[in-house]
Amino acid sequence: MELYLDSADINEIEEAFKLGFIDGLTTTPTFMHRHGITDIDGAILKLSKMVPVLMIEALGDTAEEIVAEAKRLLSLGLDKNKTVFKIPASLVAAKACKMLRDEGMMVNIHLVYNIQQAYMAMAAGATYVCVLVGRMQDQGYEALKLVDDCVKLVNKYNYDTKIMFSSVRYPEHIKNAIDLGAQNITIPWKIMKNLNNNNFTEIGTHEFVNHTRQMTMVVGEVVGSKNPIIGLDGLVTDASIEMTRYATGAVSVVDADGKLKGIFTDGDLRRQMNTHGKKLLGMKMSDFDLKMPIHVNIDDKLHVAVGVFKEKQVDNIIAVSDGKPAGMLDVQDLVKLEIL
Incomplete structure (x- = not known):
């Protein structure tokens, strides 16, 4: 299971990646706004040089706009082989995903709330399908069942897609992700750094x-x-x-x-x-x-x-x-x- 850090805090990102085995970083405009970042492009470029793989948003009202935004971000100096573009699930997202994948770019279809959205993303060739477990549970959804269904769908039809377990709120979520067989998990630093804590140890x-x-x-x-x-x-x-x-x-x-x-x-x-x-x-x-x-x-x-x-x-x-x-x-x- 790939291990990603979920953050936009430069200090904790620097601290976390000193571990040497974290596979990548996921971040959002919301995280950046929360940490007072106003130059999003500058922050993205800086982060891309700090981590092995960076997942960032590529937003637009049409598939063409999403693709154009992804290409604009790459033009900042990002490495196509180390950048994953995150797109909220929709029919437009599925179309944009297929267009980006045809050009060799990696895509994460996220904000997935049901198996139908996950299926469309997989059919479009999504590199990742992301289930926001904590957020879904807050809203009363059966998030763990959805992760399980997504993993089964990948295995049943041999889709070349990894299921990302995100919106981790507490250590039990890591155990859930492992038990369900998710291929990727993204964890906030405050939780990740305490995973080894155990009184008996x-x-x-x-x-x-x-x-x-x-x-x-x-x-x-x-x-x-x-x-x-x-x-x-x-x-x-x-x-x-x-x-x-x-x-x-x-x-x-x-x-x-x-x-x-x-x-x-x-x-x-x-x-x-x-x-x-x-x-x-x-x-x-x-x-x-x-x-x-x-x-x-x-x-x-x-x-x-x-x-x-x-x-x-x-x-x-x-x-x-x-x-x-x-x-x-x-x-x-x-x-x-x-x-x-």
Whole structure:
């Protein structure tokens, strides 16, 4: 089924055709008027250079006038092999269609509301017969049955005509067109760009991205720049200053070689204050029975850190390299990556 964009908005046309697989564009004078276009010929010529195939109106009161208008439009610089002339269904349209087709031009008989109009268009050699499904449904017509009848008519008598499903109002129409076997559908950009949206797809994609990141990224790629450190001979006041400077609730305690030996937290500060009072401010890290902090290696895959966060229910983990603190991994670092 050919996929066409239904629009006259230059910006969305440019965006849509970046997809690289849309077959063509349908537009109308009504669309152009709606977007403030006053130079219709100039707009048509510009659009013809932007899209693979362009469908435009060729209007007139007689078949001869319609043919003359089509030729005038071609004279602007349009490519006959990339231009389809749209003509509202009528006996005049059928005659003009035959005349244009005899000269190798492509024709779309549209505003088709019944199978008789479709038959006349096919008999005249129309390249496309266009059923405006949404508009017909608005007016109480059985539009889907008409599309089905048109497709059956093409298949039964082997007409060299494609049935276009147009006036698409919502995603269900795309499913209808597929089920009915229409050979062409033209869709507004606001609907086309949302056709891939699906909550289950989004959930599955999130899981795949999540697990891929956990298995391929290492802690060192995520760990933040916060790395408060104090030596064993550092004072409690020094530890408090470091925590304040880095806006953290803990400071890593290292030995003379920079190796991780423990952690001192704001909780430790409160508990030791209750025990030692003012004396605490002059005490060193080596005066306390420090606990070894929860830590992971900076080269560990992220799934290791995820497991620690889930098991220990903590907000921060010390990341180490060769036994030395290299930074703090915050649970929010993984939340931002949508891993937790």
